[in-house]
Amino acid sequence: MLDVDSRRLFTPSFRRELGAIAARAAALDEDGSFPTEDVARLAAAGTLAAPFARPADSGVAPSCDDLMESLRAIGHASLPLGRLFEGHVNAAALIRRYGTLPQRESAWRQACEGALFGIWNTEGTNGVRLIRRGDRLELAGAKIFASGAGHVACPLITARDEAGDLFIVLPRLDESPRADLSAWQAHGMRASASGTFSFDGLRVEPEDIIGGAGDYHRQPHFSAGAWRFCAVQLGGIERLVEEARSFLRRLKREDDPHQRARMGEALIAAQTASLWVERAARLAEDEETQESTQAAEAAIAYVNLARSAVERCGLDVLEHVQRSIGLAAFQRTNPIEKLSRDLATYLRQPAPDRALCEGAAYGLRQDAPLRELWR
Ligand SMILES: Cc1cc2nc3c(=O)[nH]c(=O)nc-3n(C[C@H](O)[C@H](O)[C@H](O)COP(=O)(O)OP(=O)(O)OC[C@H]3O[C@@H](n4cnc5c(N)ncnc54)[C@H](O)[C@@H]3O)c2cc1C
Structure with a gap:
């Protein structure tokens, strides 16, 4: 131990x-x-x-x-x-x-x-089901975009039972080759091994089911927890700005006014992302958010907006950095090339339009002055 x-x-x-x-x-x-x-x-x-x-x-x-x-x-x-x-x-x-x-x-x-461990929820048409066979339960179906497929020892998955209820299951994997990485030929994030994983025929004991029906989507945790991928994205955004800074200094281009202006915009975007993530994390994890429906609603809205804000900052940094570095940023020998592909890919997260619109709808429903919305 x-x-x-x-x-x-x-x-x-x-x-x-x-x-x-x-x-x-x-x-x-x-x-x-x-x-x-x-x-x-x-x-x-x-x-x-x-x-x-x-x-x-x-x-x-x-x-x-x-x-x-x-x-x-x-x-x-x-x-x-x-x-x-x-x-x-x-x-x-x-x-x-x-x-x-x-x-x-x-x-x-x-x-x-x-x-x-991992959490695999995304699925295609052959989603994961919990099927009753006599007095026992077993799984059928597959997950897609499952990070670490074939490597994650303990994947937590979502599975629907025959009544349509969604459960969290921690299946005991067997030795069968269930992972298929052939479709994961992504622009970036290659080493995340986000492939398909089949659960066909895996037996499920009652103690493999975590919580009850609907717990996976239980709020505020489901939506507010998105701050965590924003924090990882933020790390990538900051690294990209740092790599661009090193490149410009190495080429002695840091005094050029256009480069300075773009670096200024990139620094603003990185710092904006940082402010959103820090606040989103604190609101999401705040005790009041766990206890009061009103605080929970506010935190969910804030994290939904933070997702869009961080995505925008990431896209802006990608543009500024690529324009500042030029073609060198697209050469595989330059670390900026890989970092840009990884960030562009990882910025793709579920239902971004819905997250923005739900955040906006919360703001539209409130009568309080804006300065009090997320006190
Ligand atoms: C590197 C990486 C690793 C991942 N690992 C995992 C993992 O381990 N486990 C897991 O569960 N998932 C994983 N995923 C999948 C992830 O959670 C999302 O499902 C995926 O990134 C969403 O991609 P998308 O851009 O196609 O999203 P979508 O939600 O399909 O969005 C694409 C576009 O379609 C729009 N849209 C969405 N729904 C509708 C609709 N009904 N009508 C009209 N427009 C719509 C969106 O607003 C957006 O503009 C991973 C993804 C990545 C990039």
Whole structure:
């Protein structure tokens, strides 16, 4: 068992890994790759165990700031690893919230032993179903865009039963080759191994079901939890600006007024994203948000708007950086090329129009002055 401070993520040993993770990222930029060594190093640093919160410590999870800085730092080092870690953290949050004590203890133990978790919800026409066969339950169907397919030891998935209710299931995987990465030929985020995974025929015991029907979409956690992918995106945005800054300085182009103006715009965009993410994280994780319907509604709206704001900042930074660096930003020898592809791909998140419109609808319903909306 690891001897780590189970309540802290942003530890010195975690921070020590980040440089090596960033250095390994370019070599992993290939179809079918996966950051196996990075995950093992994070496990050894206690980073995989901390989000599960040792049940014996009354399940105290990492603080909001600790989690936010960790997601941001990991996204800065490697966006594909950041995506995988975000999935792991999201799975931990669901198990902490809805799992029974034995389920929480078992998950914490597995994470301590180095198991990477994930949360796979996205599906195509052959979505995952929970089917009753006599007196037992089994799974049928597949998930798509499942990060770490074939590598994640403990994927948390959503599955519908015959009545149409949605459950969270932590299936016990067998040895069958269930992952198919052939369709994951993405522009960026190659090393996230976001492929298809079939669950056909896997038996489900009652203790493999986490929580009750509808818990996966339970608010405010479902929508407000989106701040976590925004934090990873923020890390990538900041890294891109830093890479552009180094490039301009190396070429002694930093005194050019056009370059300065674009760098100014890029810095504004990165800082805007940072302000949105920090506020979104605090509102989402605030105790009042968990306790009051009104506060929950406000936090959901804020995170929905933050998603659009961060996406806009990311797209702006991509444009400014590409225009400042020119064709060199599109050469595979330049780290900006890979980073730009990873960020552009990872900025694609579910239902962005709906998130913006729901945030807007909240604002339209309020009578309070704007300065009081998110106090
Ligand atoms: C690197 C990476 C890793 C991922 N890993 C995972 C994972 O581990 N687990 C998982 O569950 N998912 C994962 N996903 C999938 C992710 O959660 C989203 O499902 C996916 O990114 C959404 O992509 P999309 O742009 O096609 O979204 P969409 O929601 O399809 O949006 C595309 C466009 O269509 C619009 N749109 C959406 N719905 C409608 C509609 N009904 N009518 C009209 N327009 C509509 C949107 O507003 C947007 O303009 C991953 C995605 C990426 C990029």
